[in-house]
Amino acid sequence: MIRILTYIKYELKVFLGNYFNMFWMMGFPLVLLTIFTIFFAQLRFREIEVEKVTIAYHENAFIPLSFVDEPKKRPDFDTIDRSSIETRLFEGAMLEKDQGLEELRNNRIDAYVDKDLNLFINKNGIGQLIMDEVLTTTKQISSLWLPFDAYDFERTYVKSSDEKQSPIDVIFYALFSMISLYGAYLSSTIGNRLIAGRQTVALRNASSPTSKAWQVMISVVTSYLWSLLLIAVIVVYLEFILKQHFFSPDLNNIPLVLAALTFGIAWGLFLGTVIEKESLQTAATISSLLILSGISGLYSHGIRLIIKRSFPLLLKINPVSLISDELLKVNMLGNYSTLKGSILLLTGYSIVLVIVSILHIRRKKA
Amino acid sequence: MVIKVENLIKEFKEIRALNSFNLELKEGEILGLIGPNGSGKSTLLLSILGIYSYENGTIRVFNQELKPNSYEIKRKIGYVPQDLALFEELTVYENIDYFCGLYVHDRKKRKELVEKAISFVGLEKFRKFVPSKLSGGLARRLNIACGIAHEPELIFLDEPTVAVDAQSRSFILEGIKELNRRGATVIYTSHYLEEVEDLCDRIAIIDQGRNIITGTAEELRDSIITTEIIKITLLEEHVDILKDLRNLSHVIDVTIKDSEYTVKFDNNKGNIGDVAQFLKEKGLTYVKLYTEVPTLNDVFLELTGKELRD
Numbered sequence: 001m002i003r004i005l006t007y008i009k010y011e012l013k014v015f016l017g018n019y020f021n022m023f024w025m026m027g028f029p030l031v032l033l034t035i036f037t038i039f040f041a042q043l044r045f046r047e048i049e050v051e052k053v054t055i056a057y058h059e060n061a062f063i064p065l066s067f068v069d070e071p072k073k074r075p076d077f078d079t080i081d082r083s084s085i086e087t088r089l090f091e092g093a094m095l096e097k098d099q100g101l102e103e104l105r106n107n108r109i110d111a112y113v114d115k116d117l118n119l120f121i122n123k124n125g126i127g128q129l130i131m132d133e134v135l136t137t138t139k140q141i142s143s144l145w146l147p148f149d150a151y152d153f154e155r156t157y158v159k160s161s162d163e164k165q166s167p168i169d170v171i172f173y174a175l176f177s178m179i180s181l182y183g184a185y186l187s188s189t190i191g192n193r194l195i196a197g198r199q200t201v202a203l204r205n206a207s208s209p210t211s212k213a214w215q216v217m218i219s220v221v222t223s224y225l226w227s228l229l230l231i232a233v234i235v236v237y238l239e240f241i242l243k244q245h246f247f248s249p250d251l252n253n254i255p256l257v258l259a260a261l262t263f264g265i266a267w268g269l270f271l272g273t274v275i276e277k278e279s280l281q282t283a284a285t286i287s288s289l290l291i292l293s294g295i296s297g298l299y300s301h302g303i304r305l306i307i308k309r310s311f312p313l314l315l316k317i318n319p320v321s322l323i324s325d326e327l328l329k330v331n332m333l334g335n336y337s338t339l340k341g342s343i344l345l346l347t348g349y350s351i352v353l354v355i356v357s358i359l360h361i362r363r364k365k366a
Numbered sequence: 367m368v369i370k371v372e373n374l375i376k377e378f379k380e381i382r383a384l385n386s387f388n389l390e391l392k393e394g395e396i397l398g399l400i401g402p403n404g405s406g407k408s409t410l411l412l413s414i415l416g417i418y419s420y421e422n423g424t425i426r427v428f429n430q431e432l433k434p435n436s437y438e439i440k441r442k443i444g445y446v447p448q449d450l451a452l453f454e455e456l457t458v459y460e461n462i463d464y465f466c467g468l469y470v471h472d473r474k475k476r477k478e479l480v481e482k483a484i485s486f487v488g489l490e491k492f493r494k495f496v497p498s499k500l501s502g503g504l505a506r507r508l509n510i511a512c513g514i515a516h517e518p519e520l521i522f523l524d525e526p527t528v529a530v531d532a533q534s535r536s537f538i539l540e541g542i543k544e545l546n547r548r549g550a551t552v553i554y555t556s557h558y559l560e561e562v563e564d565l566c567d568r569i570a571i572i573d574q575g576r577n578i579i580t581g582t583a584e585e586l587r588d589s590i591i592t593t594e595i596i597k598i599t600l601l602e603e604h605v606d607i608l609k610d611l612r613n614l615s616h617v618i619d620v621t622i623k624d625s626e627y628t629v630k631f632d633n634n635k636g637n638i639g640d641v642a643q644f645l646k647e648k649g650l651t652y653v654k655l656y657t658e659v660p661t662l663n664d665v666f667l668e669l670t671g672k673e674l675r676d
Contacts, residue, residue: 002473003473006463006467006473007467010456010463010464013455013456013460014455014456017453017454017455017456018455196412196417196418199451200450200451200452201451201453203412203417203445203447203451204445204451204465204468204512205468206417207416207417208440208465208468208469209437209438209440209441209468209469210468210469211435211437
């Protein structure tokens with residue numbers, strides 16, 4: 001045990017032995033959070049004035065559409081007037097399909113919803129995206145035979161159970177998810193110290209009687225401990241210095257964050273093992289994290305919406321999306337429906353990546 | 367036999383780095399490997415260490431094939447790579463402790479070994495220095511300490527004195543002799559022929575991935591035709607005497623470089639009298655006239671047709 005602790009100490013010194021590394025591993029995430037807070041925090045709880053989408057709809061579509069505003073009392077559908085509708089997202093009138101499509105062609109409405117909840121549009125735009133989102137969620141609820149008052153179409157990224165709408169939260173959670181994968185920067189260096197032909201110390205390490213698997217595990221544990229410390233600092237910094245409250249005291253955060261850290265380290269280990277050049281490893285680590293975070297909404301909530309519409313599978317398999325979605329659901333919505341699945345998927349990714357990396361390191365000979 | 371290499375073939379893409387290489391290392395000896403850059407010295411060491419795979423042949427270390435999980439054999443081996451293999455972020459003490467710890471798990475024993483290694487390479491005053499704060503010579507000493515701290519029975523030293531000042535070089539060479547006196551078997555590669563001749567019990571000459579010859583320095587000299595080399599510097603250069611020098615008995619080659627004539631003989635030593643007599647008869651005044659036995663470079667030149675230092 002003492003030997004392990006000694007090596008963890010040395011690994012930490014090697015990882016973070018200079019100010020440059022220290023800045024990137026600790027200072028940079030704090031700077032990012034600070035910048036994001038300065039620029040976006042004031043938008044978090046502000047009402048966003050979005051022009052309502054103008055639609056027309058078939059009579060049968062009225063009921064599902066009317067639940068978008070989550071009415072506190074169930075309306076009487078036998079007597080309710082279905083000729084027009086107005087919610088916080090859209091407004092419009094009931095029309096037969098032919099009439100509706102004619103209105104659409106004449107650009108008098110943004111979208112038409114038919115009796116099967118199919119969306120007809122004449123051009124792309126934010127209004128059409130919103131309607132697509134509404135209908136996708138509505139269909140999911142129908143297919144699950146859930147009552148329409150379970151309507152929760154914004155649950156994955158924009159709606160707080162007790163706070164106002166804030167797409168900015170998506171950006172913050174995507175940023176936090178990216179930071180939770182920061183262990184990748186540390187673990188991407190592990191292969192270089194074990195594969196002959198890379199760093200000179202690899203020759204000593206590889207020729208020693210200590211197995212490569214043991215050496216990998218020590219480095220992985222060190223990366224993990226550092227990442228845990230980083231996350232703790234980030235949370236404290238967010239909550240107590242920046243006064244941004246993203247985390248509820250919910251124990252479900254723990255397995256989620258641990259799975260995220262594990263994935264980050266496994267991802268870095270994998271990249272650092274299969275890519276030989278150190279400069280390319282760094283570039284691959286940085287760019288992959290930026291791309292995965294971008295997909296999950298780091299740069300713009302709109303990008304995420306477009307991806308969700310065009311490549312929904314991408315969001316379901318993107319680890320950063322999984323992390324940011326689950327963080328948001330746990331902390332903002334108290335929704336745990338997909339938490340277990342996401343953690344299992346992240347853990348599965350990590351196991352595969354670690355096994356592939358260790359096999360690669362063990363077999364790699366010049 | 368500590369190491370036995372038979373018909374080893376190692377290729378890097380289309381380049382054959384080791385070509386049917388054979389070598390034996392006896393227990394307790396210091397074996398020097400000499401050869402020009404790219405001749406295969408380092409490749410041989412890394413193949414024996416199991417770091418390089420190879421295409422054909424066998425390598426046995428301590429009478430066993432070295433496999434990735436041959437931990438007991440690896441525990442007996444120390445390796446000092448050609449380039450500095452150190453962690454810039456760790457101090458002298460920590461670097462040695464790090465690498466020693468890969469071989470020795472017991473903390474107390476490791477501490478003793480690290481202290482001994484520090485003292486062995488004379489870095490007592492620098493134990494808290496990081497490598498970048500050490501001079502080239504001291505960094506080389508640290509590089510060695512990291513490879514030998516666990517007191518291995520077999521030590522691979524790959525050009526440990528490259529770019530080292532004279533004082534550190536002498537220190538390092540004395541240290542290697544001391545390790546050998548303590549019982550370690552050593553394989554040593556170097557460009558410095560005098561160093562190899564002074565240090566090693568036997569020497570293997572390597573060229574183009576082949577072991578050209580292995581033997582003591584004396585045996586290597588005996589393996590070539592040249593037995594004595596006489597060097598002459600005349601007061602004035604006389605190129606026309608080259609032909610006459612070649613006609614002297616037992617002369618096999620005469621060359622001139624930078625006004626110095628080099629005359630090689632193939633008989634027993636004692637030709638300097640004949641040369642002095644020849645110069646007297648020709649009425650030539652010499653500034654320098656001396657004899658020397660063939661150097662390892664001469665051996666290499668005769669066996670391979672090229673200078674070792676090319």
